[in-house]
Amino acid sequence: MTWTSRHHLSVPTVLVLLLGALFGLADAHPAVAATSTSITVDGASPGRTFDGIGAISGGGGNTRLLRDYPAAQQSQILDYLFKPGYGADLQILKVEVGGDTNSTDGAEASIEHTRGTIDCNAGYEWWLMEQAQARNPAIKFAGLSWGAPGWIGNGSFYSQDMIDYLVSWLGCAKQHGLSISYLGGWNERDYNATWYENLKSALTGNGYTSTKLVAGDNFGWSVATAMRSDSKLNAAVDVVGSHYPCGYLSAMTTCSSSADAIATGKTLWASENGSEDAETGAPAVARAINRGYIDGRMTAYVNWPVVASLYQNLEFSSDGLITANQPWSGAYTVGRTTWSIAQTTQFTSPGWKYLDTATGYLGGSRGNGSYVSYAAPDRGSWSTVLETMDATASQTVSLSVAGGLPGGTLHVWSTDLSSPGTATPRMVRGADLTATNGTYQLTLAPGRVYTVTTTTGQGAGSATSPQRSRLALPYADSFAGYGAGQEATYFSTMNGAFEAASCGGGRSGSCLRQMAQTTPIRWTGESSTQPYTLMGDLSWSDYTVSSDVLLENSGSAAEILGRVTTQTKNNGGLNAYHLRLSDTGAWSLLKSDGSWTWTTLAGGTVSAPGKGTWHNLALTFQGTSITARIDGTTVGTVTDGSYGGGQIGLGTAGYYPVQYSNLSITPGTAVDLSGTYKLVNARSGMLLDAFGGATADGTPIIQWSANGGANQQWTLARNSAGYYTITGLASGKVLDVPNATTSPGTQLKLWTANGDANQQWLVAPAANGTYTIEARSNGYKAEVVGASTSQGAAVDQWPTNGGGNQQWQLVKVG
Missing domain, CATH: 3.20.20.80 (Glycosidases)
Structure with a gap:
């Protein structure tokens, strides 16, 4: 799926919502007649x-x-x-x-x-x-x-x-x-x-x-x-x-x-x-x-x-x-x-x-919601689950019990799903129901799930998460300590099977080995099916990744990958750089893209590594400069800014065994982006803008054509964890994920600085000199809704999709 299949608000709708948020316009729902539903929960049903x-x-x-x-x-x-x-x-x-x-x-x-x-x-x-x-x-x-x-x-x-x-x-x-x-x-x-x-x-x-x-x-x-x-x-x-x-x-x-x-x-x-x-x-x-x-x-x-x-x-x-x-x-x-x-x-x-x-639609209409009833085989317990997702007004339910099912006090639990832009709710217990003349009455609010039950023992867990952080560099893994068949920490295999196995080439202990030796019966239809495995933080930008590799077969080749950004749906492509070495000594520095189109950036020949011996591959990224090394010798340096940062990976050029050992990732020269900028969306060319120049808490963030206003200028300041606060020059308020919600599509707003994670942003290089802006509170990216190019379109948060609407150019002010 892409953003086009997941965003549902048109630009005019977004503008209406913006106006409503600013000026308190009422939601013009038509009046709805009260609905009442009678349900007999019958154990003989x-x-x-x-x-x-x-x-x-x-x-x-x-x-x-x-x-x-x-x-x-x-x-x-x-x-x-x-x-x-x-x-x-x-x-x-x-x-x-x-x-x-x-x-x-x-x-x-x-x-x-x-x-x-x-x-x-x-x-x-x-x-x-x-x-x-x-x-x-x-x-x-x-x-x-x-x-x-x-x-x-x-x-x-x-x-x-x-x-x-x-x-x-x-x-x-x-x-x-x-x-x-x-x-x-x-x-x-x-x-x-x-x-x-x-x-x-x-x-x-x-x-x-x-x-x-x-x-x-x-x-x-x-x-x-x-x-x-x-x-x-x-x-x-x-x-x-x-x-x-x-x-x-x-x-x-x-x-x-x-x-x-x-x-x-x-x-x-x-x-x-x-x-x-x-x-x-x-x-x-x-x-x-x-x-x-x-x-x-x-x-x-x-x-x-x-x-x-x-x-x-x-x-x-x-x-x-x-x-x-x-x-x-x-x-x-x-x-x-x-x-x-x-x-x-x-x-x-x-x-x-x-x-x-005791199962059907409330008031006989899908628009009111639905209900389903269940009973234990011995009819000693029962529950009715009711949902009012599409209801626009409160309604009442009358329940009675028959067919040998127990009555007495009934318990009610509910979850409010009506406001996706707010903090995530948990299931909560409501007031118990008692019968009047054999009937229980319950009022149902819109946008909720309710359960009426004779059972007990329910609850909503209370454990909470620690704060998000970056995966720090340097990082190293020898792969020596894993048991046979294990995957290496943080590595996620995309094709093939990368598992711990005994090392070859006279090296003791375990190495990581690509185990699949025949092209699998595939489910996806990608055009390039070579095995590879990925790991790391997407915000990594300037670094050196190196690994020892051993080729077991003639006609084989090993790869290390760097600046891995977006993989398209069902492995349809991968934005990444690859350093590949074959058993004949042929090497190449390659770039792949989101449709598995390959570009050779450099190539040549070194002494043939052959089979069963260890060699080292290394890639260094600094800005737009990429340097390839084999066994410590620089074999090529190129300039390419297609991918500004991303993960690392290990791979092969086909389905055969290759071994890896002594992975190392060391940081390059860090860049501090602190300063005042205009933030220009890479797709639309419009600027990050505080709506109407307003400075109040809750002011919506939109995109707008350049107008020279201070409401289109933002000061970035980095903290010790590597995250930035982004402060509006006109307002002194910061870019904020409202209520720290984890709902994609929530529009960003201005808010008074409080230092919380929903006001901290990871600003990481993306492509061709642009950056992504990622909320620390949930990992979502700041983007223009629906990749719109219209003036006034909302800037919201959305999962990573690699689109230009999630990329921003930082234009220095002054």
């Missing part, structure tokens, strides 16, 4: 069995950085995800069966890089499942493949090799004390009926009779239609799973299955849904959880992804339940989606029954 609410780790690399978080914050995040009565309390965890290939934002490690060599400790999904199970022993696990190692079926996914591979993966799960309740085929690819039938036979034959088969994990319900006329396929499939049945990147107001799907009598799932920002996606998730059952009789909702624990230069970097992209600082943000989910999970359990007669 028909209804399907509830399977749970879950989320996905995989598809891919979205959980990678969580593995390297400090123990205290790591445990807090895991509690928010899995601990009952604390946060999201997830009931299903679906993980990727690794295939060493990019599957959205990274490559998940395979257990079998080469045929016959199985490592049941490869990757971090086992660790995640173990942590989830330790917190909630009742959690259900599901597995699904996005890609596969290239040796499988000689490149054919739907093969006996793949069935054998999945059986081996289930065996690894068993070694880790994990039982896989659900297993799928190939994510979002056309199904193969015979293969599903053979997989089901293999599960039965290998003793996995309790593992249910999910098909087809694609868009739509075509597999259900096929099952209606194919008895063998129908017998093999236990769960019919569809992706995004509520619409992809939509408000999820309607969630449909199909007549054929319902007619199969099989369990129906929204087996992948979401792809929404952890903050602003919460209302859509609240709708989908309820409406998936109301509209389509789907008994599970599975959110993609579980957590946004990936680097900010990757697509979907803010999607999930929690954002956790700084393992070195331990900083994280619990998103509203966590509480949107908790309103169901903390009050139900898989195996409960939906109560169809």
Whole structure:
């Protein structure tokens, strides 16, 4: 996705909002008649069995950085995800069966890089499942493949090799004390009926009779239609799973299955849904959880992804339940989606029954919201979840109880999702309800999720995050201390598999080794598929990165990467510089871009390194100067300003083994940008402007044509942590993220200086002499909304997208 698919406000709308903010214009909603809904929660009602609410780790690399978080914050995040009565309390965890290939934002490690060599400790999904199970022993696990190692079926996914591979993966799960309740085929690819039938036979034959088969994990319900006329396929499939049945990147107001799907009598799932920002996606998730059952009789909702624990230069970097992209600082943000989910999970359990007669739309209209009721199998407990995401006025609900369900005092919990620009809410307990003449009355405000329940034990966790910080230089890692199969700290693999292994070339201990030796069966369609792994802080600019490398095969080449900025969607390209050395001695200094177009900046030949010997590669960046060194000798110096800063990486030019050791990153000469500037947007050419020259707290920030005013001049002052305050020359007020909100799209404002993180900004080189301006409080960039070139367009905060609307030229004043 790009900014064009995520920004919803037109420029005229932004201007209206600006005027309203400044002059207090009333929101002109038409008068709405009061709505009243009567609900009888009847334990004798028909209804399907509830399977749970879950989320996905995989598809891919979205959980990678969580593995390297400090123990205290790591445990807090895991509690928010899995601990009952604390946060999201997830009931299903679906993980990727690794295939060493990019599957959205990274490559998940395979257990079998080469045929016959199985490592049941490869990757971090086992660790995640173990942590989830330790917190909630009742959690259900599901597995699904996005890609596969290239040796499988000689490149054919739907093969006996793949069935054998999945059986081996289930065996690894068993070694880790994990039982896989659900297993799928190939994510979002056309199904193969015979293969599903053979997989089901293999599960039965290998003793996995309790593992249910999910098909087809694609868009739509075509597999259900096929099952209606194919008895063998129908017998093999236990769960019919569809992706995004509520619409992809939509408000999820309607969630449909199909007549054929319902007619199969099989369990129906929204087996992948979401792809929404952890903050602003919460209302859509609240709708989908309820409406998936109301509209389509789907008994599970599975959110993609579980957590946004990936680097900010990757697509979907803010999607999930929690954002956790700084393992070195331990900083994280619990998103509203966590509480949107908790309103169901903390009050139900898989195996409960939906109560169809107490499920529907408030007042009979989607616009008022929806409600879904659940009861325990013994009818000893029940809960009703109500959402009013689209309501524009308060409404009342009258509840009564029948069919052997308990009455007495009812408990009420709610989450306010109505104001995404404010600080993130948590689920809160309201006043208990008591019956009058057998009826309970509850008033529902707009934009909220409510749960009325007989259950107890709920809560909202109170752990808080430390402050964000930069990853300090110098940084070094010998790779010598890792156990076999481990990934190196802070490294996130995009293609291939970079894992610790015994060193070659006479060097003792462990090195990092690229393990995948055959081009994988891919899920993404990128044009350049060479293996590489990334790490580091996007604000790094002037530095030297070096690593020892060893080539194992003839015809191979090793790379180090520097100033890595944005990777486009599904690994469609990478903005980076590469120093490449082949076994013949040929070397090249390359630049890649967002569409995998390669430019050779320099090249030549050194003495052939051959195989099995160690050599050192180094890249130095200082301003627009780039110097390449091999074994300490300078082989080339070029001038290029395409990328002003970014991460480092290690890579190969193909799928073969290469070893790495003694990584070192040392800082260059630091540049202090303190001074007074005009901030010019790289896309529009307009200036950062305090609206109308106002100086009051809360003045909106916009872009405007140059007018020479002091409201378009800003003083930058750097603190000891390397962050800047940006102070308006006219107002003396500072650039501020209102309420320290983590909601993307929130307009920036002026505010009196208080020294908080939401008034501190990381100003880092971007491209061709421009800079990005990143909020310390959440890592979002200051940008012009929607990449608008119109005068008066709002300047808001948004996740990193590499666009010119997030790049600013600093023009010195005086």
